[in-house]
Amino acid sequence: MTATPAGITYAQYLGLDDLLSAQRPLSGLHDEMLFIVIHQTMELWMKEMLHEVDYAIRLIGKDSFAAAYKALSRVGRIQSVMTLSWDVLSTLTPVDYLAFRDVLGTSSGFQSAQFRELEYRLGLKDEAYLKQHSPGSDDRARLDQALLQPSLRDAAAEALKRAGFDVSGGTDAAWLEVYRNADAYFELYQLAEKLLDLDDAMAMWRHKHVLTVERIIGNKRGTGGSAGASYLRSTLEKRLFPELWSLRTDL
């Protein structure tokens, strides 16, 4: 533990000088402030999610399920807040946004290294997105590292293995068995439901993003160079644990 400096103030402890001087609108237009603040709050929440997901992965690795559920429940509450916050951004009309959209240049949430790191740590390890981050940059180093680290998906598969399941050909059959004998495998069953909560909430966040994008820019191309809403709609099918969804049919 680091010693607390004598007489430390609220602003010093929280680094508010840095935090509150990081909103620098380029257009001078009223609504750009909201646009910046909403992105920054989401980035802060992603930072906290990464912190909790890393912890949950380590706890699952030790079969400390109760503590892992606690971390995952916190992630779930953060996801709820993040999804709800799209409604604040929806108060930005297309007219308001188009007035300053030019100042964004080629910048886009597409380049959010924390969002991609989160996907990687959860188990969606699509290396194609690495090209958004130049080799040698800090962001790229974090993403390269995240690809090597065990993901939440890996941690769950390892937990099944430790419980005696054969997961060499995938986890589908193991999870189905867990659900068919929920009493016998209660901890894994509870873990699966937490993982599904997280997957569900990711899909909800993505969904509200697309809806917000559609109401603000329609089908215009994105500043990051993608086709825009149609690209985002293509990400709605992404699932961290597709087998937990499909087993519902097989039960």
Ligand code: HEM
């Ligand atoms: C006016 C508001 C917004 C619009 C019009 C918008 C539009 C878009 C578009 C069109 C894309 C696709 C990539 C591109 O071509 O640029 C994108 C991606 C993305 N945006 Fe937004 N966005 C908005 C707000 C936000 C906010 C507040 C966040 C929060 C951090 C965010 C995070 C992301 C992320 C993480 C991606 C990558 C998604 C993926 O690859 O799955 N966006 N956005």
